[in-house]
Amino acid sequence: MEWLDRYFGISDKGSSVRTEILAGVATFLTMAYIIAVNPGILSGGGLDFGAVFVATILAAAVGCLIMGFWAKWPVAMAPGMGLNAFFTFGVVLGMKQPWEVALGAVFVSGVLFLILSLTGLREWVINSIPKSLKLGIGAGIGLFLAIIGLKNAGVMVDHPATLVGLGDIGSLPVLLFGLGFCVMVVLDRQKVPGGIIIGILIASIIGWILGATEFQGVVGAVPSLEPTLLKLDISGALTAAMIGIVFAFLFVDFFDTAGTLTSVANLAGKVDANGKVEGIGRAVVSDSIATIAGALFGTSNTTSYIESGAGIKEGGRTGLTAVTVGVLFLLCLVFAPLAKSIPGYATGAALVFVATHFMRNLLDIDWEDATEYAPAILAAVLMPLTFSIANGIAIGFIVYAIVKTASGRVSDTNPAVLLVAVLGVLHYVF
Secondary structure: OHHHHHHHOOHHHOOOHHHHHHHHHHHHHHHOOHHHHHHHHHHOOOOOHHHHHHHHHHHHHHHHHHHHHHHOOOOOEEEOOOHHHHHHHHHHOOOOOOHHHHHHHHHHHHHHHHHHHHHOHHHHHHHOOOHHHHHHHHHHHHHHHHHHHHHHHOOEEEEOOOEEEEOOOOOHHHHHHHHHHHHHHHHHHOOOOOHHHHHHHHHHHHHHHHOOOOOOOOOOOOOOOOOOOOOOOHHHHOOHHHHHHHHHHHHHHHHHHHHHHHHHHHHHOOEOOOOOEOOHHHHHHHHHHHHHHHHHHOOOOEEEOOOHHHHHHOOOOOHHHHHHHHHHHHHOOOOHHHHHOOOHHHHHHHHHHHHHHHHHHHHHOOOOOHHHHHHHHHHHHHHHHOOOHHHHHHHHHHHHHHHHHHOOOHHHOOHHHHHHHHHHHHHHHO
């Protein structure tokens, strides 16, 4: 284990190999739902379910291993929620484009992403985000995590009059969600290592025993990747009709990743005294390469996951956390039934618990200056209410640039803020 310690600098970060591995398990359990959800969404656009199942795992594994071994960040990656829905319902079903062309668009957006990352432009933009917006983005991602967790657990449901409402609070899944959440809170207060994992397992096992969810077994055959492997149509993605789609994938992926990395950086102690995110260059390149690899396998954009906060909350501080997640994804090629047996109410409890940790970002916002706190809070609130990290960030930037300029304080902004604001306006106009 000594070589692991030296390579990842684990002791220097005040962590241990055991802590990093447990953190990786915690992150994996909170994002394992993507293994079943992503194939379900993309297969609606005509892709083979089994092939996308394998592509999802391989894309996640490649992303996590690059992020861990090369960038050495405790951030996990997988095909992104929202981006997969846009792929199927916006491009394939909405625009009637073949899924092969849509995969080509994902690939091209990944290549453009990589170019931006290698030139330093993406790093420059992320490091130029004002402190108040970084904090607001972090809090907003916490709220976004919470709404996903509450929805997956059945605590929050849609309502025809009020948009959202309270689910069946007496149902077994909701009760098990509450049990898992309380277990996590208590164990965290008692400083018990692996509290999130324990909470997830307790809620899951009880649910299996009582029949709230089905235990689907341990092992199963690995589906064939052939139906989607290298089936992307790059030339079709470079037509005039698809240029806007390519930039839409790029834009959404950019802001999802920017928000995730900046907020996770705060939790992982990767932000220096000047507010600059340390070592983000390799992290953004890793994210770009993962999207390219995912498109080749046969899945939509691969991106950094906000669920990485679960592992960081468990003490993960180095790339070994991400490597652990990558290995666990690969194991799911064989243990897919077991991974799919973890119910939404169990992982939902973890997401909501992690969300409470993200909300502390609000404490450090400058509450004496409305041009600082108003755009930050607007960005935070819009993320869960529009079910989009990208919308919250884009509108937050636009409003920040407008109020600073209108109040005669344009010097508080910088070229990156103005650039992102303009791009945000263009995105919504066109």
